[in-house]
Each structure stands twice: as structure tokens, then as C-alpha cells.
Amino acid sequence: MVGHPAGLPDDPRANVTAPTPACPVEITLAALHGRWTTLVVRELLRGDRSYSELRLALPMLSDKVLSDRLAQLGEAGVVERDRRPGWPPRVRYALTPSGHRLGPVLQALWDWGAEASTRDTGAESSCATSPLR
Amino acid sequence: MVGHPAGLPDDPRANVTAPTPACPVEITLAALHGRWTTLVVRELLRGDRSYSELRLALPMLSDKVLSDRLAQLGEAGVVERDRRPGWPPRVRYALTPSGHRLGPVLQALWDWGAEASTRDTGAESSCATSPLR
DNA sequence: CTGAATCCCTGCCGATACTG
DNA sequence: CAGTATCGGCAGGGATTCAG
Numbered sequence: 001m002v003g004h005p006a007g008l009p010d011d012p013r014a015n016v017t018a019p020t021p022a023c024p025v026e027i028t029l030a031a032l033h034g035r036w037t038t039l040v041v042r043e044l045l046r047g048d049r050s051y052s053e054l055r056l057a058l059p060m061l062s063d064k065v066l067s068d069r070l071a072q073l074g075e076a077g078v079v080e081r082d083r084r085p086g087w088p089p090r091v092r093y094a095l096t097p098s099g100h101r102l103g104p105v106l107q108a109l110w111d112w113g114a115e116a117s118t119r120d121t122g123a124e125s126s127c128a129t130s131p132l133r
Numbered sequence: 134m135v136g137h138p139a140g141l142p143d144d145p146r147a148n149v150t151a152p153t154p155a156c157p158v159e160i161t162l163a164a165l166h167g168r169w170t171t172l173v174v175r176e177l178l179r180g181d182r183s184y185s186e187l188r189l190a191l192p193m194l195s196d197k198v199l200s201d202r203l204a205q206l207g208e209a210g211v212v213e214r215d216r217r218p219g220w221p222p223r224v225r226y227a228l229t230p231s232g233h234r235l236g237p238v239l240q241a242l243w244d245w246g247a248e249a250s251t252r253d254t255g256a257e258s259s260c261a262t263s264p265l266r
Numbered sequence: 267c268t269g270a271a272t273c274c275c276t277g278c279c280g281a282t283a284c285t286g
Numbered sequence: 287c288a289g290t291a292t293c294g295g296c297a298g299g300g301a302t303t304c305a306g
Binding site: 269277279281286 | 287288289290291292293294295296297298299300301302303304305306
């Protein structure tokens with residue numbers, strides 16, 4: 001009726017009354033849940049990183065939260081850990097194919113927030129999580 | 134390099150190291166933040182609703198959280214309150230134009246979660262927050 | 267009917283310190 | 287270099303009660 005361009009065809013699984021973890025929307029929000037998460041994903045969208053490179057890129061992010069996020073994103077199938085043998089330990093973090101597909105999602109989030117904020121303030125917001133380059 | 138299809142052209146405001154509330158992505162996530170929020174939006178995407186219609190559609194949602202969410206969505210410019218004179222009090226909630234633009238955002242969240250879950254389980258997830266009919 | 271106020275409990279996240 | 291362990295403060299959210 002309202003006529004959104006995108007077209008989820010008539011979807012059988014759209015009549016629930018509580019936020020179940022099985023809902024695709026909840027799955028995505030769970031993957032991105034928590035502070036710093038989108039920034040970590042954004043950093044990895046630019047390329048694979050080591051732990052210390054991530055710390056360097058996000059200096060205000062504590063060790064605890066960073067490892068929490070990496071574990072969470074690993075659970076969600078977004079990030080892959082590549083541990084290499086030898087000393088000192090070298091570990092690379094990279095997005096999985098599924099993780100790369102978060103690009104358009106972050107883009108959609110960015111677009112709505114950008115439009116909403118320009119309509120409110122008329123100003124450009126200088127910030128952080130833009131998905132691509 | 135990685136080559137995402139969508140194209141945020143080179144965006145000047147993408148080099149920050151902390152999750153500031155001015156970030157468009159943060160703005161959107163803040164608007165959708167918290168449990169039940171996407172389900173309320175989804176319900177309103179189907180048409181305007183009264184308070185009690187929302188309670189009926191989402192029976193497990195408590196009064197406190199419902200009014201919290203409606204206030205939050207009002208603050209975010211997503212939902213508009215239409216109070217009509219007379220007795221008993223009649224109030225209608227409807228999405229603003231900005232709110233309707235959340236349709237594609239929820240669609241993007243749905244799509245990623247749907248693909249991620251089918252690749253994990255091979256099964257269909259029966260759930261809730263699908264944006265459109 | 268449409269909410270707001272209160273209470274309490276849980277889980278997040280930040281800081282610090284410590285290990286392989 | 288790459289994390290884990292522990293603790294404390296604070297905000298989110300559920301149930302109940304009260305108000306316009």
C-alpha cells in the first residue's frame with residue numbers, strides 16, 4: 001500500500017508477536033549488537049587487520065570489549081580468525097563472505113541516519129561508521 | 134578493492150575512531166535501539182494504530198516499554214502522535230515520512246539475517262519483523 | 267483509554283591487572 | 287603480540303501500581 005521499492009514478496013514468516021532470536025531482523029541486530037561493533041566491522045570492511053591494528057584504529061576501545069566483539073562477530077559468522085604459527089603470535093582478522101554482505105546493511109543504516117539528521121539540523125554530521133571507502 | 138556493489142561515494146565523514154551519536158549509523162541504531170522497537174515499527178508500517186491496538190498486536194509488550202518505545206520513536210522523528218479531542222481519549226500513532234523510510238532499512242536487516250540463517254541451518258526461520266506485507 | 271511512576275533485577279561496558 | 291580475569295557503575299526493561 002505504502003509502496004516501498006524493495007520487495008520482500010509475500011513472506012509467510014511475518015506474523016509473530018514477540019522478538020524471537022530466530023527472526024532474521026533479530027539475527028542481524030544481534031550480530032551488530034553493542035557499542036563499537038559497527039566500527040569494528042567497518043574497519044574490517046577496509047581489509048583484514050591484526051588485533052593491534054584494530055586497537056590502533058580504535059584507540060578508545062578497551063581490550064575486553066574488543067575481544068568480546070571479535071568473539072561475538074565470530075559467533076555470528078561475520079569474522080574469521082586466522083592464526084599463524086610461529087613467534088611472536090600473528091593473528092589476522094578478516095570478514096567472511098557473510099561479513100562482507102554487511103556492507104549494504106551498514107549502507108542502509110548510514111543512509112537513513114544521514115537523511116534523518118540533515119532534515120533535523122540541516123548540517124553535515126562528522127562521524128564514523130560509513131561502510132565503504 | 135573488496136568491491137561492494139553499493140556506492141557511498143568517497144565520503145568525507147568516515148574517519149572517526151569512536152562511536153559518536155552524530156554518526157548516521159549510530160543515529161539509525163539509536164532510533165531502532167532496544168527490544169521490541171523493530172516490531173513496533175513493523176506494526177506501524179502496516180498502518181496507523183491506537184495504543185490499545187499496539188498492545189493487542191504485541192501482547193507480551195509491557196505498558197512501560199511500549200510508551201518508552203513510542204517516546205523514543207517520537208524523539209527520533211519516526212512516529213507521530215495524533216491526539217483527538219473528546220472522551221474517551223483517542224490517540225493514533227503513525228509513521229512519519231522518515232519512519233516509512235525505515236522500510237528499506239528493516240528489509241536490509243531482514244535480508245542479511247535470512248541469508249545468514251539459511252546458510253547456517255538450511256531451514257526457514259519463522260519469525261516476526263519482516264517490513265512489508 | 268492512554269499512558270506515567272516506581273521498584274528491582276539483570277546484563278553491558280569500561281578500567282585495571284594479569285597470562286601464553 | 288594477543289588476549290583473559292575480575293570488579294563496579296549504570297542503563298535497559300519487566301511487573302505492578304497510579305493518574306488524566
